[in-house]
Amino acid sequence: MSTEHREKEEEEVKTDGGSPKIKPRPIVQLGIFLISHSPVFSVVFSAAGVMALLLLPLLAKNTYISENALMPGSARSMLSHRDVSDGSKLVNDIQNFRLNHEGQGVEVQRLIGKYMSEMGAEVYYQKFQPDGNHFHPLHFFSGPASYTDLGNVSCASYGVNVAGIIRAPRGDGKESIVLVTPYDFINGGDYEALSFGIASSLFSLLARVTWLSKDIIWLVADSRYGDYRPVSAWLSEYHTPSFEVSDLSKCDDELNISDSFRRAGTVAAALVVKVDGRSERFEDTLSIYAEASNGQMPNLDLINVVNYLAVHRQGFYVKVEKVVSLLSSSWLKTVGEILEAVGKVARTLNPDWKFGIPAADYLEGSATLASSLYSQALGIPTGPHGAFRDYQVDAITLKVSPRFPPGNKGRQHEFFLRGAQLLEGTIRSVNNLLEKFHQSFFLYLLTSPGKFISVGVYMIAFALLVAPLPMVAASLYIDGCNTLTNATDNSAENLKSWKWLRAAKQVFALHLLGFIVTLLPYFISQLPGEQSPTNRSIVWATTSSSLLLVTFVTIPGCSPFSSRPHGANWTVLKSVTISAAFIGLCLMSIINFATAEIGALLLVPMCLMVRPIKPDLRSGRVKSLLCALCSMVLVTIGFPVMFFAISKGLLGEGLVGLSLGGEFWTWLESLWAWKSATYLYIGMVHLPCWLLCLCILFHPS
Template sequence: MLLNRLKQRWTSGTSSNKAIDPIKRAKILRFIQRFTPIISLLLFFIGIGWILILPYDGYNKHTYISENALLPGQANLDYGFNDIRTAEEYRDKLIQIQEKDSETRARFIHEEFRRTGFVSAIQHFQVRGREPKKGVNAFAINRAPRSDGKEALILSASWKSRTGEYNTNGIASLLSLARLFKRNVYWAKDVILLVTDEGREGTQAWLDAYHGTDAFESVVMPRSGAVQGVVNLDFPGTQDYETLGIFFEGVNGQLPNLDLINTIVAVATRTSPPIETTLHDTVNNPFENHAYEAYLGSLNHMLQSMKYLVLGHPSSESGLYLRYTIDAVTIHGIVGSQHLGQLFGFNRIGRLVESTFRSLNNLLEHFHQSFFFYLLPQPSRYVSISQYMPPVILFACALIFQSLALYYLGTRPLVPEKTAILTAYSLKKRHTLFAFTILIITHVAGLVIFSLMQPTFGYRYLSRFTEAEVSGKIIRLSSSKGEHLLLLPQNQAITMQYTTSSVIAMTTVTVCIFWISSKTQSTEHDGTILKSFCLAASALAIATVSLLNFTLGVATAILVVIPYSLIRPSGNSVVWKLIQSVLLLALSPMGLLHLFSRASGMSLTAILSTLLSDYEIVRSWFLTFCCTIYWPMNMAMLILVFTSSWS
């Protein structure tokens, strides 16, 4: 009965043709047209404020162990005085051989593994590319007596520390722990002991060979099962350490399961005496004695982590494992002299690693209970994805609202319609062909730039092009197929690739501007529709990229939301064209590269070499994003400046 009455009322209400006041409707549309940019800027600043409030303790949570089977810090430990003496003996031996060639060092590790009773092997690898490298890895497998060998853990160390020193204490600790692992029978998982050469290249070579995707033409045998977790040791030099740094960022913004970090922090806290932990190698709070010291310290930690994530650059060798869905963390010994009473050496390093591996040994299945998406303002506090994703949505909405307003309302003043009856659809013609054409041209140019910036393009084609000019400096490299590739010196090849890419980008923009200028009065070249499409495409890019790499999406939004909102067709205003062009050039990859070079003190070639190496060795997506998404949109906005508004 009630439903019938509601249905009748609704039918009577919709059937009556109500007249619409055209003047009132025009006022509403003018209000939307006028205040949409203001609302968009308000959404942007709300998003920025949201991110800045996350490090405050009231808006993040204390970490906890989700996987109850881990039981961190509750096992009886066996690492004792004899193991410390063993580590010290290994340290003395390592000092004698660490300056020798890779083959000698790997042979030493290999022999020590075999004396301990492990199944051990040596892996020779060769990295072919812009910087050809050869190296030798040594690894061994401790077969678990209580399992079928389908699961494994990895304890790894590299010959070189992130500080540039030899990782003497790290490898010595690994060798002493290897003996401890061998004499105990409680292992339910195999333990792989890995000592890598040439840093990231050696780790990547071993991972590719272990998983059968070998791009380094090397063979690794024997094998174990699926790897459940990795702890990488980085303890440079031969001295004691003051603080334990944790590096956890992987390639393309990937992160290990939070339970792995929580386990290490819990074990370090429960060690007697406890080990001071920090994120990365930040020991001294730059905001000490500040009124908001705790908040600013947490913000500094979070920004340091975001710096690694935005570039898709792994913060340590352990970050390479994440591409294979292997949770990995690097623990780094930080040297200090401020708190001499809390220094720690082999004893607490060994007990920390043993306790961590005893906890990982309890895992009944792969890490899955805790978070894979988070931000860490402190080692013991975290921000979950539900708390940090809303700002990205606000950034995307700030652009999409403007895009819709420009497409449907334009920028010209709205006048009341002559009829009081609202038409079912708009009869206004929108010139979308021009906007589509510009976006297609700029994205094709971006694909050409991306192909040109490929690392293989520099050492295969540019070297041959200028072979006669630099014949005295060419490097010869033999591949396994007998080919001989002629390589340019690294700096020259990178400079040529970067210069050519910049020329292609500027030529694309210039040609499009001349095309527009040749038909100044053409209403087909509508800058308003082009801006609408650019804003919509930017919003789509920000929202999509943030799902893969949150920090990269946020960084892109911070760079483009306000400038792209302010950029508009300039018509005949030369001064306004110049100001907007300079702003967009500063926001282009060329301008950002120069700004970053000045701020960091690094040369352009050094920065580009790192980006190309990340793309080639660890398969980072940052170069792909810049060339095929960010740069084409920047070129389209630069062309927009020289158009006119006809909507």
């Protein structure tokens, strides 16, 4: 045996009474070190996670075009004044027709269809039912909602979409681009009608160009029942055609429209255009909405193309949604000023260090980031473009606000020209693609129209927040087992090995209760008679509380008020609770990262800090009383209804005149109606963990 090998063996293997002791691996030693010092590391990691979240606006990068084939702005616009005149004529005809005619027929749809046909498009009309987006627990993740028969509904109540198709002269009919203009044919305003001027001007141009390689579909969505439903109904028919004769066909003669549904190729991208009110600035404003169901986002390149063309070619003021109340936040302004000062010091030390941004930019970025995070976490589409994301189609909604009143005919021509040129450039870029959007990001947060945070950056904050959970869970489990060993002489090892099963039984029972509570609103909504949201929320709360009491009574040891010999040791119970919270947050991060991020901000401090308050109150020491106060405050804030009220105040909506139960029920109803995974998270992860923390808080230790 060589000397080197002998020395290595002597380092790794030590003999003590003839039994070898192998030196633990470095990863095991690191785990033991972290677990043994978990209180310190939990504070460090949690604080670092919050700090990383506050630093995100500083880490935002400028957007850029990843796909070279897009080439936005490389071609000169071919839009002519004749095309714009056609758009203006359509808007004037619609406005004059609505002034001279009343009723709920389809005359306006036929007028639009006539213009499309004169441009050379294939025109057809699609009828859809006014309602059908209902919550069903067994169909939660079944994809886009199916529209079922609603019984006796008059033909006048059906919505009617108008669609025109331009076949690409250089295409093979396998791909298409969709342009959507929602319009309420019954109560639509003058501003809303201006979207026809932009779309018609563009459609007139595209009908005669020779460079198109993808079919163009112009969908005029009947938005009298909302902007989303007509687009979703059209997409459902487009992708899953029904060959059965439905009751809708009986209305063809009464509405005097055909029932032939035409299709083009696979939808490569979609743009929803809507003129919405007058701009508050001295320039035309373009608002971009990109969030779809369950936090899905379109490929960032699509937003980048629109933003580049709007700013550098057409001179629009581009914006995305902000949490306006944060713009006046004093503490956030203080954080921005501190970071700005640190950035100035860093630049004096080294001019190449580009750390820090002006405090005003930090406030704007934080407000936009909060809005992007909140909209993704809700899981509710922010516009009709969300219907396209259900079919994995990249789409955004563009809301344009002109700087002139709708009656100003002189400014309309310029407005239609600029809007149509923006859409022309975007469609031309998408037309250049030979494949789907794939080069840029799909997981990102926006801090401005021209800045974003990629998933590789913002996931660091989440990772730091949840990192203490497994360490603290292991440490608590070891402490709980050691406590049992010291307190018991007979069969301590056997009891120690099975002690976690008692806590697991309690955790499983409350998670099962959370699953049942999640399903209750479906059955409550089936109750006969009209009930207000407040009454339904009362029924839900009463039923859930009764089920909780039944669970405490029927399952021994599940109640926090059970006797100590039959109840689980609170340290072991807290260990299993933290483990369940960690698993739930990690699973939610796969479905909707924004929900997991906000959930971690609430769950992690509550799970780490909560402890029985009886020993702390008995001791009377200041430190113990502060720990008890922190536990009670975190558990109070962690209650879903309480956090809903706090978020209302943070978003600037105010709590004056707020019916908390009714508002909370309406909010949850919107979540389950849109099949938001956030609803499942609240009922099956957050609520059970909150109940378990409540059990720990009042544990009879």
